[in-house]
Amino acid sequence: MGCSGGQLLKVIIINEDSAYLGDIIKLGNENSSTLGFLPRGAYLSYAARGQIIVVLGNDNSVIGYLLYNIKNRGMIVSISHLCVKQSHRRCGVGLSLVNELKKRTKDLYRGIRIHCRRDWEASKVWPKYGFTAKHEIPGRSRAGSTLTVWWFDHGHPDLFQLADEQRLKSKVKVVIDANVFFDLQDNIKATNKESLSLLADWLQEDIELCLTQEIYNEINRNPDCAERKRSRMFAESFVKVTSADDESQKVQQAMKRFFPSQLDEHDESDLRQLAIAIAANVQFFVTRDEHLLDRADEIYKCLNVQLMRPSDIVIQQDSLLRESEYQAYRLAGSFIESARVRSKQNTLLQNYFRAPQEETKGEFRDRLQYCLANPQSFQTEIVRGENTPIALISYNRQDKRILEIPLLRIAQGTLGPTLSRYLLLRAIANASKESRILTKVSDNYLSDGVIDALRENGFFCYNGTWIKANPHLIEQATEIARTLCTYGEHFPELKKYFHTISNLIHLAVSKKSTQVLLRVEKSIWSTKILDLDIPAFIVPIRPIWAMNLFDSKIARQDLFGSKPSLVFNVENVYYRSRRPEVIKAPARILWYVSKGEGGYQGIQSVKACSYIDEVIIDKPKSLFARFRRLGVYxxxxxxxxxxxDLDREIMAFRFSNTELFDSPISLSDLRHIWIEESGRKFHLQTPRTISTRTFYRLYKLGNGII
Structure with missing residues (x-):
């Protein structure tokens, strides 16, 4: 059956229970030679998020679908599949799907992106859909294809475009084992379909498939000379990860307990390639080895590497990006302290923090000495882990409008990204509390990890320095936009920057876009937009969990303190019973620290506020696997x-940007306000919804604002 002029196209969004899901998967599999193979679990995941658009024909059969993903970091929509039945092509089905996606995403997201091979006929259709060819990247096909990156821009003024484009250049490194490598080399068959899903074009911008040098030993075992040559040529197209031999040998010794006592040559190769990956600080290792996968949790706890199936990479792509940037778990078992630098430590710090390729010893010494010689304006701190320096940071407070960071050095190691994000978030919070308008990082020798963290936190590079606005405003959106414009007059060189944020606020207000307004608020945190329409809650939390999640004052009262693994958290997760099911995301949250046990001081008070970013209800094992990276529980x-009870569903909510109050709200004050606001006595055992008015009354009181 072909298309006809009288055909009426019905466009719907499906969920994971849809009767159409089987037909969609069948259609995708029939076209997997161009789309790439996608496991059933991935379809279910997309459907559960409402990210499959379907076109039905006159007989209510599936004639096309579009599967897309949301990249919240860049506010980008990425098309993974656009598939139309052969019999209904050139009938407007594809255009209907793309137009529906445009309509659904135009107010909230920057634009839509699709990767398409240059040599495919389908690449000719994207200009007709309004897309432009932005650039090219190498594909992962064995033929050495080139992918064109097509872009449809929704036309929003974009504060974050430069930072997002630069940040998206950094990929997550994923090492694949020999079996997966050989799967990718072979033509499609039943045994390698799962692995071939890793070749999907839409994965290539975020994930880099890597090998270790051990792959050449595996290739060498093939008796066929032609096959060896073919495999070596294919291996040359992959990035190779390397590590110091002594480090990988140490890891091998630690790994042996996870392998059989008697190893054949293939087992030995498996052990070596996994050890090299771990020693090279790669966080993800892809394998189909069921023996290793069965022990994945043990290996993760011991060696901080996640063993995953190929299909897991496809299904969990977005969470992998977050996980690669944030590894709080790796701090477990360490002792962390921060203290002011003394002048006699100059030589020690030089050994750890001088940029060896670019900065001379004299330059580093002079830079550090200048900071130490001006203690009235400069505060210079060293962060230690297990008595080893891991970070050096200096704050310059000479300009009352700006918190400048002339020194920000992070020692090499797996904690770099986590530590960088923590120190920057702490600096932003301090600048905001001190009523400074800007945070500025002026160190000329920043590491790549620190630069990634700057971009992640919304900093912009201007004339060699990194700038971020962080005014502590609590106003209506239009008033904040007006104030930002006045900042542009105080900082003429940053006028365009402030006006862009202001214009984005006006756009969000005119479009009534809560998501865009929330994103703007977070970008100039800890500003609060009074007319941002998101829910607010007050949640009780026991002191033991407050100590571990955000409250350093309680932690100092405890013999053991908070878990070292949580010292640098910039986001966290809180588990509780499913009922009452009132918590939603996005939202604001006030934390009420209850009495609990242990006789702590400063309890029974509202001590902090956060954003709720995600709420998930699931069984405990699934939730633990999902949020284990945060290292809390x-x-x-x-x-x-x-x-x-393994089958009992519970709730987990992920929260971020926690602000500790300078003036915690006592139980007596809370009772008084509660009666005034609700006419009821304060009694809090479970999370409660509160009005926006009540939230801001408590928020201002906690910040000492009358």
Missing amino acids: EWRDVFEVANN
Whole structure:
């Protein structure tokens, strides 16, 4: 059956329970030679998020679908599949799908992106859909294809475009084992379809498939000379990760308990390639080895590497990006302290923090000495982990409008990204509390990891320095936009920057776009937009969890303190029972620290506020696996929330940008305000919804604002 002039196209969005899902998967599999193979679990995941658009024909059969993904960091929509039945092509089905996607995303996102091979006929259609060819990247096909990156811009003034484009250049490194490598080399068949899903074009911009040099030993075992040559040529197209031999040898010794006592040559190769990956600080290792996958949790706890199936990479792509940037778990077991630098430490710090390729010893010494010689204006701190320097940071407070950071050095190691984000977030929070308008990082020798963290936190590079606005405003959106424009007059060189934020606020207000307004608020945190229409909650939390999640003052009262793994968290997760099911995302949250046990001081008060970014209800094992990267709870803690029932659904919500109050709100003040605002006595055992008015009254009180 072909298309006809009288055909009426019905466009719908499906969920994971849709009766059409089987037909969609079948259509995708029939076209996997061009789309790439996608496992069933990935379809279910997209459907559950409402990210599959379907076109039905006159007989209510599926004639096309569009599968897309949201990259929240860049506010970008990425098309993964656009598929139309052969019999209905050139009938407007594809255009209907793309137009529906445009309509659904135009107010909230920057634009839509699709990767398409240059040599495919389908690449000719994107200009007709309004897309432009932005650039090219190498594809992962064995033929050495080139991918054109097509872009449709929604036309919003974009504060974040430069930072996002630069940030998206950094990929997550994923090492694949020999079996997966050989799967990718072979033509499609039943045994390698799962691995071939890794070749999907839409994965290539975010994920870099890597090998270790051990792959050449595996190739060498093939008795066929022609096959060896073919495999070596294919291996040359991959990035190789390397590590110091002594480091990989140490890891091999630690790994042996996860392998059989008697190893054949293939086992030995498997052990070596995994050890090299771990020693090279790669966080993800892809394998189909069921023996290793069965012990993935143990290996993760011991060696901080995630073993995953190929299909897991496809399904969990977005969370992998977050996980690669944020590894708080790796701090477990370490002792962290921060203290002011003394002048006699100059030589020691030079050994750890001088940029060896570019900065002379004299330059580093002079830079540090200048900061130390002006203690009235400069505060210079060293951060240690297990008595080893891991970070050096200096704050310059000479200009009352700006918190400048002339020194920001992070020692090499796996904690670099996490530590960088923590120090920057702390600097922004301090600048905001001190009523400074800007935070500026002026160090000329920043590492790549620090630069990535700057971009992630919304900094912009201007004339060699990194700038971010962080005014502490609590006003209506239009008033904040007006104030930002006045900042542009105070800082003429940044006038365009402030006006762009202001214009974005006006656009969000005119479009009534809560998501865009929330994104702007977070970008100039800790500003609060009074007319941002998101829910607010007050949540009780026991002191033991407050100590571990955000409250350093309680932690100092405890013999053991908070978990070292949480010292640098910039986001976290809180588990609780599913009922009452009132918590939603996005939202604001006030934390009420209850009495609990232990006789802590400063309890029974509202001590902090955060953003709720995500709420998930699921069984305990699934939630623990999802949020383990944050390093907050052990499995036994999550299991206890579920009353030791593996099948009981519980709630987890991810929160970020926590502000500790300078003036915690006492129980007596809270009772008084509660009666005034609600006419009821204060009694809080479970999360409660509060009005926007109540939230801001408490927020201002906690910040000492009358």
